[in-house]
Amino acid sequence: MANHTDKISIETAASTKINTVDFSNLDFGRVFTDHMFVCDYNDGKWENPKIMPYQAMTFEPSARVFHYGQAVFEGMKAYKDDDGKVFLFRPKQNFDRINKSSGRLAMPAFPEDYFFEGLEALLKLDNDWIKPGVGNSLYLRPFVIATEPAISASPANMYRFMIICSPAKSYYNSAVRVLIADHYSRSANGGVGAAKAAGNYAAQFYPTSLAQKKGFQQVVWTDASTHTFLEEAGTMNVFFRVNDTLITAPTSDRILDGVTRKSIIQLAEDLGITCDVRQVTVEEIKNAAKDGSLKEIFGAGTAAVISPISAFEHQDELFEISGVGAEDSYAKLFKQTLLNIQHNLSDDKHGWRHEVK
The missing domain is CATH 3.20.10.10 (D-amino Acid Aminotransferase, subunit A, domain 2)
Known part of the structure; x- marks a missing residue:
């Protein structure tokens, strides 16, 4: 089913994987929620931000990320309190830093409205994956890769910004x-x-x-x-x-x-x-x-x-x-x-x- 926010198109998954997940026994970063956020950069602008079912993607073998490593990412978490309210922790810091990282690798900055609207729409859609209780969280991975199919050694003209989500418990259990x-x-x-x-x-x-x-x-x-x-x-x-x-x-x-x-x-x-x-x-x-x-x-x-x-x-x-x-x-x-x-x-x-x- 497709619907739209003011800027972001949303395609929901036909079914959920959540009932197959053992939340008491999570291996960090291996289980992913039902949806992901995707936005592409073409012709000098970010366009068509959308949320879609989590799925594999197809890229040309010549996509520049594979050859010159134009790839940056962030690590964030969403938390749920006992009343069901969902919180992010200092997300503006992560937004500023991913753009700082992008700038250092000659990649375009991502718009703030797309970042926060996409992130919040994604969290609302996959809300059930955020479990309450101290130690539980939903790990969020925003990242940007160069997708232009060209192997000349120069910055790409095409990029993809994405956010994927993975339920998490404590990362290191001991010293x-x-x-x-x-x-x-x-x-x-x-x-x-x-x-x-x-x-x-x-x-x-x-x-x-x-x-x-x-x-x-x-x-x-x-x-x-x-x-x-x-x-x-x-x-x-x-x-x-x-x-x-x-x-x-x-x-x-x-x-x-x-x-x-x-x-x-x-x-x-x-x-x-x-x-x-x-x-x-x-x-x-x-x-x-x-x-x-x-x-x-x-x-x-x-x-x-x-x-x-x-x-x-x-x-x-x-x-x-x-x-x-x-x-x-x-x-x-x-x-x-x-x-x-x-x-x-x-x-x-x-x-x-x-x-x-």
């Missing part, structure tokens, strides 16, 4: 062990590290697989020039607690400006916790681990929210972190505070919740 990089790099000065470019993640897979063979789940990335400054943890921003001070690296053209990261920095201020945004060296954290002042390390990102780190290794030196899981840990405090805001269980004094009406 992770990490390896601090001393050879491979995630990004470099002047590069695309601050963009959510698809290729950034592909480039992480090989060094991460080497770390996993050694018994670690993730890599903590260091600066490409000297490998002395700590920057990100896997696909997340990273925080260090030394005594009662929180430390995280400043954003740059190497480090993603994470929405969860900036929310934690603000929450730390709200809670009276000192948060130093500055460069932090590998040696500083190793020394803090040796003298007992290193209390916690945790990653922060949309999928995991907060991911505690229980141990790290650097150049064959292994350090266990004793404070993981403690009731007074900052990781637990920030995660619970964020989840309470996201699920409409506490005040939202910064206006971060965006209700889907």
Whole structure:
């Protein structure tokens, strides 16, 4: 059945897959809802935004995304409270960032009205897939790819913007062990590290697989020039607690400006916790681990929210972190505070919740 909002055409699925899904046993990012949002860029403009049943798509083998990697994405979540109200968390940040990422890859900006109207129409249509309860969410993946069938090495003239949705529970169920990089790099000065470019993640897979063979789940990335400054943890921003001070690296053209990261920095201020945004060296954290002042390390990102780190290794030196899981840990405090805001269980004094009406 087809109908229209002011700008967006909607074709609903003939039937739903929801009854085949075990929501208590979800494998992250493998189950998708009944519908998706699609909009194409042709002749210098975005046109024909539509919602349609989730389905396979056909592209020419010469589509530029396959050859030159013009692809960017975002990670967002929708939450449902016990009254059935649906909320997004700081969605304007994600909208601004996907356009910043697109600009860095010479891709056109997406219109704000299409983004929010398409997203909200999609969430209303697939509302039943958003389960209430802390820890439950609907993960949203907006992304843009170059679709023009041409293999000359230049920016494309045709693109597709899409949003697909996947029900999610907690991403990491336990603390992770990490390896601090001393050879491979995630990004470099002047590069695309601050963009959510698809290729950034592909480039992480090989060094991460080497770390996993050694018994670690993730890599903590260091600066490409000297490998002395700590920057990100896997696909997340990273925080260090030394005594009662929180430390995280400043954003740059190497480090993603994470929405969860900036929310934690603000929450730390709200809670009276000192948060130093500055460069932090590998040696500083190793020394803090040796003298007992290193209390916690945790990653922060949309999928995991907060991911505690229980141990790290650097150049064959292994350090266990004793404070993981403690009731007074900052990781637990920030995660619970964020989840309470996201699920409409506490005040939202910064206006971060965006209700889907």
